[in-house]
Amino acid sequence: MTFVLVLAFDTATPAVTAALHDGERVVAESTTIDARRHGELLAPAVEQVLRESGATLRDVTAIVAGTGPGPYTGLRVGLMTATALALTAGVPAFGVCTLDALAYAAEESGPFLVATDARRKEVFWARYGDPRTRLDGPRVDRPHDLPGELPVIGAGGAMYADVIGADRIRGPLHPSAGALAALAAGRLATLSEEEAAEIARVPEGRVDSVEKARELSVLGPPRPIYLRRPDAQVPGTPKRVTA
Amino acid sequence: MGRDEPIVLGIETSCDETGVGIVRGHTLLANTIASSMDEHARFGGVVPEVASRAHLEAMTPTVESALAGAGLRFSDIDAVAVTAGPGLAGALLVGVAAAKAYALGLGVPLYGVNHLAAHVAVDQLEHGPLPKPAIALLVSGGHSSLLLVPDVAQDVISLGSTVDDAAGEAFDKVARVLGLPFPGGPHIDRAAREGSGSAVAFPRGKYDDGTLDFSFSGLKTAVARWVEAREASGEPVPVADVAASFQEAVVDVLTRKALQACARYDVKDLLIGGGVAANSRLRALAQERCDAAGVRLRVPRPGLCTDNGAMVAALGADLVAAGATPSTLRIPADSSLPITVVHV
Numbered sequence: 001m002t003f004v005l006v007l008a009f010d011t012a013t014p015a016v017t018a019a020l021h022d023g024e025r026v027v028a029e030s031t032t033i034d035a036r037r038h039g040e041l042l043a044p045a046v047e048q049v050l051r052e053s054g055a056t057l058r059d060v061t062a063i064v065a066g067t068g069p070g071p072y073t074g075l076r077v078g079l080m081t082a083t084a085l086a087l088t089a090g091v092p093a094f095g096v097c098t099l100d101a102l103a104y105a106a107e108e109s110g111p112f113l114v115a116t117d118a119r120r121k122e123v124f125w126a127r128y129g130d131p132r133t134r135l136d137g138p139r140v141d142r143p144h145d146l147p148g149e150l151p152v153i154g155a156g157g158a159m160y161a162d163v164i165g166a167d168r169i170r171g172p173l174h175p176s177a178g179a180l181a182a183l184a185a186g187r188l189a190t191l192s193e194e195e196a197a198e199i200a201r202v203p204e205g206r207v208d209s210v211e212k213a214r215e216l217s218v219l220g221p222p223r224p225i226y227l228r229r230p231d232a233q234v235p236g237t238p239k240r241v242t243a
Numbered sequence: 244m245g246r247d248e249p250i251v252l253g254i255e256t257s258c259d260e261t262g263v264g265i266v267r268g269h270t271l272l273a274n275t276i277a278s279s280m281d282e283h284a285r286f287g288g289v290v291p292e293v294a295s296r297a298h299l300e301a302m303t304p305t306v307e308s309a310l311a312g313a314g315l316r317f318s319d320i321d322a323v324a325v326t327a328g329p330g331l332a333g334a335l336l337v338g339v340a341a342a343k344a345y346a347l348g349l350g351v352p353l354y355g356v357n358h359l360a361a362h363v364a365v366d367q368l369e370h371g372p373l374p375k376p377a378i379a380l381l382v383s384g385g386h387s388s389l390l391l392v393p394d395v396a397q398d399v400i401s402l403g404s405t406v407d408d409a410a411g412e413a414f415d416k417v418a419r420v421l422g423l424p425f426p427g428g429p430h431i432d433r434a435a436r437e438g439s440g441s442a443v444a445f446p447r448g449k450y451d452d453g454t455l456d457f458s459f460s461g462l463k464t465a466v467a468r469w470v471e472a473r474e475a476s477g478e479p480v481p482v483a484d485v486a487a488s489f490q491e492a493v494v495d496v497l498t499r500k501a502l503q504a505c506a507r508y509d510v511k512d513l514l515i516g517g518g519v520a521a522n523s524r525l526r527a528l529a530q531e532r533c534d535a536a537g538v539r540l541r542v543p544r545p546g547l548c549t550d551n552g553a554m555v556a557a558l559g560a561d562l563v564a565a566g567a568t569p570s571t572l573r574i575p576a577d578s579s580l581p582i583t584v585v586h587v
Contacts (some may be wrong), residue, residue, distance in 0.1 A: 039336045043343040043572035057348055060404050072292065073333045076299050080340040088348025090333035141339055224299065236283050238419050241467040242475075 008059045008181035011038040011078035012070025012098040015174035018045040021181035028052040029178045038074035058109045064184040067095035069124040069225045092200030095222040099126045101180040115156025123156035249321040249563045253556025256338030257330025259294045261301040263309040264553030271368045274553040277301035298337040313506035317360035324526040324559025327355030328580030335576035362516040365554030374512040380501040383517035384411030396561035403455025413459035431486045438483030440491030494525040514541045519546040
């Protein structure tokens with residue numbers, strides 16, 4: 001068996017989480033909940049998990065980052081860090097939908113939803129058949145538009161418990177890089193080197209991240225899932241300064 | 244060129260340009276820029292979220308292109324410098340995240356630097372070491388500042404700045420009023436060549452107030468009023484004359500206060516940087532007034548005046564040379580980083 005060491009992290013939610021996975025288990029993990037300091041906390045967290053496991057970046061065989069959906073400023077910190085580390089280390093970088101990592105850590109036997117905070121009174125959500133199978137999403141909607149009676153995993157459910165119903169709310173609240181790494185390591189083990197290289201290759205130009213995320217259900221390129229266009233209005237004629 | 248001088252990678256993402264520069268000491272090796280300007284043009288100004296998205300897309304290809312242009316490999320880089328502020332928070336954060344990862348990945352020191360100080364430091368790539376002290380006038384779409392620079396790597400003092408709009412912002416807004424495209428600077432410069440700078444006597448804010456501060460908001464409104472009055476009377480708007488007269492008002496105040504700063508602090512070297520330093524009339528009038536006052540003028544070529552990565556690398560090289568303490572991997576991006584903080 002070839003040597004595997006997956007470095008994974010996610011910054012698409014208030015959790016700044018990093019982990020190392022050796023193909024069989026999580027060997028180190030660091031998680032801090034702080035919605036406003038992703039840019040300050042991530043690189044030290046990566047340093048910390050490497051130090052705790054006695055590894056260096058040269059030992060890492062793949063880098064995986066959560067692709068969201070999640071608040072954009074934090075989300076970009078993770079994806080930029082993954083891409084930049086991969087470039088210096090000469091290893092591939094992959095993306096995994098953050099909601100998939102939350103689903104993977106869910107202890108549900110039947111179908112369920114995963115929801116995270118999308119701000120502006122909305123949630124990012126997806127529907128799962130089981131912890132490894134996304135059936136629908138990711139999407140962004142108001143909490144009362146979430147479908148049906150299914151249990152809801154993640155902080156996007158818990159923060160709107162009054163709308164969704166307290167009996168449907170389940171943990172975990174935030175994704176863990178350990179789950180992200182385990183999910184990615186499992187998928188990588190089934191791929192040939194060529195297939196993995198093809199996935200990691202960031203396509204030229206812009207792709208529709210939504211379609212891409214649906215198509216690549218588990219492992220994709222390290223590109224953000226935004227789901228919303230930037231807020232900007234094309235201006236009309238300049239405002240008059242005289243009456 | 245000393246072989247033992249450090250090779251520094253500089254990263255700039257404070258606004259809409261993804262800039263990556265590489266220097267060896269004060270020798271420029273690469274200066275690659277990816278701009279999202281075209282995506283902002285239809286909005287009439289830089290849209291922060293559009294800029295941030297573009298930085299993430301552009302960073303890797305821009306770094307690869309800079310390395311290839313310099314004929315270097317990543318392993319040749321001795322230090323990484325990055326703009327830590329001031330600028331657009333979300334945009335800065337992409338560059339800071341990239342720089343931390345490059346520094347961590349390469350095992351080299353990181354220097355988070357001040358964008359404005361970098362605009363001063365860049366001139367050394369073209370004109371050699373900066374005289375100590377120098378006065379610097381930095382004018383761009385986001386800044387209008389007068390600085391006293393005893394030592395760009397350690398000591399920069401703010402003498403004055405705009406109390407409202409930045410000079411470049413006024414150019415953009417007046418361009419819109421005149422029906423000229425965004426960004427307004429180059430279009431007004433071009434239109435003004437066909438007009439007269441004395442055709443309309445537009446107001447010069449804070450002209451005689453004794454401070455080294457600027458104000459361009461009143462000027463912008465005065466131009467809009469003048470144009471609206473013309474339109475209301477059914478007469479055509481003389482775009483070239485309005486552009487030239489507006490531009491004259493801006494550069495008159497900028498150069499007047501810059502020379503006042505030189506006189507007040509008895510400094511014989513003036514440096515002009517920032518995107519507006521590409522303005523041909525600003526360069527000409529500054530030269531004229533410096534010559535009259537016996538002040539030496541330094542203006543980097545336009546490609547080094549606008550935001551770029553080489554300026555960040557240049558300041559990084561100064562910090563390495565000065566033995567400055569590297570930044571930690573915990574540094575934040577600070578959208579309002581004060582100019583007195585040269586590096587974080």
